[in-house]
Amino acid sequence: MNFDDQTWLDALAGRDTAPSAIAREALALRAALRNGEPSVITHPPDQAREDALIARAVSEGVIAGHARPRRWPGWQLPLAASVLLAVGAGVFMQLQPPAPIERGDEEVIVHLVAADPAALKRDILAELRAAGVSATGYEALGVHGIDADLPMPLTPAVIRVLAARGIAEPRDGVLRIEIRGSR
Amino acid sequence: MNATFDCTLLYACPGVPLDKNEFMRACREGGASIEQALRQLDRQFFATLYARAHRTLRNADAARDLVQETFIKVWQRCSTFQGSSELLPWIDAILRHAVLDRLRRTGREVPFDEAGAMNTQVSNRIVELSQRDVPTPDDDARREQLADCFRRCWIRFETAAPEHAAVISWIANDGLSHDEVGALLERSPGATREFISQCRKRARVYLAEWYELAFGGKDSP
Numbered sequence: 482m483n484f485d486d487q488t489w490l491d492a493l494a495g496r497d498t499a500p501s502a503i504a505r506e507a508l509a510l511r512a513a514l515r516n517g518e519p520s521v522i523t524h525p526p527d528q529a530r531e532d533a534l535i536a537r538a539v540s541e542g543v544i545a546g547h548a549r550p551r552r553w554p555g556w557q558l559p560l561a562a563s564v565l566l567a568v569g570a571g572v573f574m575q576l577q578p579p580a581p582i583e584r585g586d587e588e589v590i591v592h593l594v595a596a597d598p599a600a601l602k603r604d605i606l607a608e609l610r611a612a613g614v615s616a617t618g619y620e621a622l623g624v625h626g627i628d629a630d631l632p633m634p635l636t637p638a639v640i641r642v643l644a645a646r647g648i649a650e651p652r653d654g655v656l657r658i659e660i661r662g663s664r
Numbered sequence: 665m666n667a668t669f670d671c672t673l674l675y676a677c678p679g680v681p682l683d684k685n686e687f688m689r690a691c692r693e694g695g696a697s698i699e700q701a702l703r704q705l706d707r708q709f710f711a712t713l714y715a716r717a718h719r720t721l722r723n724a725d726a727a728r729d730l731v732q733e734t735f736i737k738v739w740q741r742c743s744t745f746q747g748s749s750e751l752l753p754w755i756d757a758i759l760r761h762a763v764l765d766r767l768r769r770t771g772r773e774v775p776f777d778e779a780g781a782m783n784t785q786v787s788n789r790i791v792e793l794s795q796r797d798v799p800t801p802d803d804d805a806r807r808e809q810l811a812d813c814f815r816r817c818w819i820r821f822e823t824a825a826p827e828h829a830a831v832i833s834w835i836a837n838d839g840l841s842h843d844e845v846g847a848l849l850e851r852s853p854g855a856t857r858e859f860i861s862q863c864r865k866r867a868r869v870y871l872a873e874w875y876e877l878a879f880g881g882k883d884s885p
Binding site for chain 1: 692693694695696697698699702703706707710728732735736739740743810811814818832833835836837839840841842857860861864867868871874875878879
């Protein structure tokens with residue numbers, strides 16, 4: 482860019498320049514462009530427009546869709562929990578006093594063991610909710626649980642929560658946790 | 665979908681602007697925070713961004729779609745926002761990139777023969793005309809005549825060289841510097857200098873009629 486081009490650019494941008502033919506040419510163009518600006522167009526909040534934006538954000542994976550129904554509604558959950566407890570009770574009785582948290586490797590449900598399951602449930606719920614996840618806590622037959630639908634793809638905040646708790650990232654976005662007492 | 669206002673998030677309350685700190689917080693938190701913040705961005709910046717997109721694209725549907733696309737990109741890139749500037753200039757830069765991408769996709773740029781005899785003649789005439797003072801129209805009819813002429817010339821310019829016209833408009837309206845133009849175009853300093861030089865030359869050709877009218881006085885065509 483030669484000196485004339487630099488002068489033209491500066492004058493067009495409204496920066497100080499020495500008076501010259503080039504500067505005048507650019508200043509005239511600047512004035513014409515700025516005079517041609519439409520007066521402020523007002524666009525009041527538009528619910529339909531906002532909803533379309535959110536729908537697009539969901540379809541492009543920026544945010545998760547609305548929460549899906551829990552997979553274990555109503556009576557199924559206590560039943561499953563009791564069966565699981567019956568099968569696992571003998572094993573747990575043999576365990577040494579465990580570390581505060583142990584994790585199972587079952588594919589669908591993440592099993593945790595803690596000295597205070599209710600407290601751990603509250604902590605994980607709070608962390609998930611702070612990460613923007615809609616999560617539900619419950620207690621059935623002495624088992625504390627959490628159901629959550631995670632945003633897919635997982636957001637950095639959710640990944641941090643899962644990693645901090647040593648929980649594998651669920652492939653389908655459905656997170657199910659059961660927490661039992663260690664005593 | 666329902667728009668519910670979660671006033672534990674300050675910016676999600678109607679009338680409360682989303683500042684950059686709340687924006688970064690929503691970006692970190694993700695999930696529902698992003699939805700609330702997206703709605704707030706739309707309420708706060710749609711009108712401004714729409715006007716800017718429409719100024720370049722001159723199509724209401726395309727401008728609306730581009731602003732929506734920009735908001736999505738804002739969230740896809742939110743972790744790169746460091747808070748060193750205010751939100752609007754950062755979002756504006758994303759919008760400009762989106763505008764340029766769209767203009768390039770249309771591929772309607774007309775080749776420019778800068779060495780052509782007519783271009784040289786036009787260029788010399790504008791240099792001659794602009795030795796005079798910047799014109800100040802002295803009556804409404806004259807102002808209207810000049811404005812009409814400029815609009816016609818500018819539309820021709822935008823049609824033939826949309827990328828150059830867009831950049832000139834951003835320089836005039838937003839004061840972009842050489843470095844900012846280079847960053848926007850993703851070009852080296854040398855290539856940016858050449859682009860700006862081309863902007864000036866093309867503007868002279870497509871706006872020649874308006875320059876003549878503006879600087880040449882009432883008797884000019």
